[in-house]
Amino acid sequence: MMSFFPVTHSILSASHLAEFIQTKYDFGADIKCKLMKSGINDTYLVSAGQNQFVFRVYSLNWRKPAEIEAEIYFLNQLKAANISISYPIKDVQGVYIQNLHAPEGLRYGLMFSYAPGSKLHEVSGELHYEIGRTVGQIHQIAKNQKIDRINYSLEVLMVESLAQISHFLSPDSIEMKYLESLQGFIIDQLKEADINNMQSGIVHLDIWFDNLNIDEDGNITIFDFDFCGNGWLSLDVAYYIMQLHNIEKYEAAKYQPKIDQFLEGYESFNILSLEEKDYYQC
Numbered sequence: 001m002m003s004f005f006p007v008t009h010s011i012l013s014a015s016h017l018a019e020f021i022q023t024k025y026d027f028g029a030d031i032k033c034k035l036m037k038s039g040i041n042d043t044y045l046v047s048a049g050q051n052q053f054v055f056r057v058y059s060l061n062w063r064k065p066a067e068i069e070a071e072i073y074f075l076n077q078l079k080a081a082n083i084s085i086s087y088p089i090k091d092v093q094g095v096y097i098q099n100l101h102a103p104e105g106l107r108y109g110l111m112f113s114y115a116p117g118s119k120l121h122e123v124s125g126e127l128h129y130e131i132g133r134t135v136g137q138i139h140q141i142a143k144n145q146k147i148d149r150i151n152y153s154l155e156v157l158m159v160e161s162l163a164q165i166s167h168f169l170s171p172d173s174i175e176m177k178y179l180e181s182l183q184g185f186i187i188d189q190l191k192e193a194d195i196n197n198m199q200s201g202i203v204h205l206d207i208w209f210d211n212l213n214i215d216e217d218g219n220i221t222i223f224d225f226d227f228c229g230n231g232w233l234s235l236d237v238a239y240y241i242m243q244l245h246n247i248e249k250y251e252a253a254k255y256q257p258k259i260d261q262f263l264e265g266y267e268s269f270n271i272l273s274l275e276e277k278d279y280y281q282c
Helices: 014-024 065-080 125-142 154-165 174-191 234-247 252-267 274-281
Strands: 031-038 041-048 051-058 098-102 105-113 200-203 212-214 220-222 229-232
Touching (some): 014 031, 014 041, 014 051, 014 098, 065 105, 125 200, 125 252, 154 174, 229 234, 234 252
Antiparallel strands (some): 031 041, 041 051, 051 105, 200 229
16 A cells, blocks of 8 residues: 655645635636745635635644634725735635635635736835825734734844844854844844834735835735734834835945835824834935
8 A cells, every 4th residue: 555755835736725615605617726935834826707806724733713814804894994905815604814725734715806907026116105194004904913922022023033144143253143143133133122102913024026016007905914913013013114125235325215105105094203213224
């Protein structure tokens, strides 16, 4: 009798997922499915006639059902507020989370609305303003909320993360020495922050050009809240500005006006304190 070698991660058949989706969702008979991206999660494009959706398949043990439910809860709040995000979709039984018995074990699936448009790495200042508005709208809902997800504390972000990286870098390497120096600098800066002037709530923690689409009319849709958790709202602001620095190749004449327009759009919905502005600039 042939025995199969155990696996830790498999790529589920797109054609068989199409059959599964057809039995679960009221999308019609003409269902097509193709793998878009494989990584921590596997992402599939689902086509049903003229309509499109996105089906996320979580890696084994990546998210517990309670964590997925927390993301669904938050996304449904944003959808109810008419904020332009990719939102979760129930099946015909009113169920969000699908159980998928893969070779490595039980994996979970979740259907999302499709984000129209495409990823644009370099956009105008006007679009940065609109992205800022959307993030500000999200934070207006997220402020002072907490979900059953990770708390992005200083310990998690700066201490535990470097401990994980240390498994892959020599302690005497230039890279590790630099990261340790940077860690010390950032921790010293943040320890001086007045927490009373730092807004907290639910954060996306991965808002950048790979996780938002822009259509031909300039409409923006933010997606992939898989890393959402609890923390300072300025984490999202700082992360976006960091990505903008990277995209614009550190040319201040190019990125500073765009940062200013992003912040102007953001503050049209959620005003940042002087403490928070110091935080994202450090």
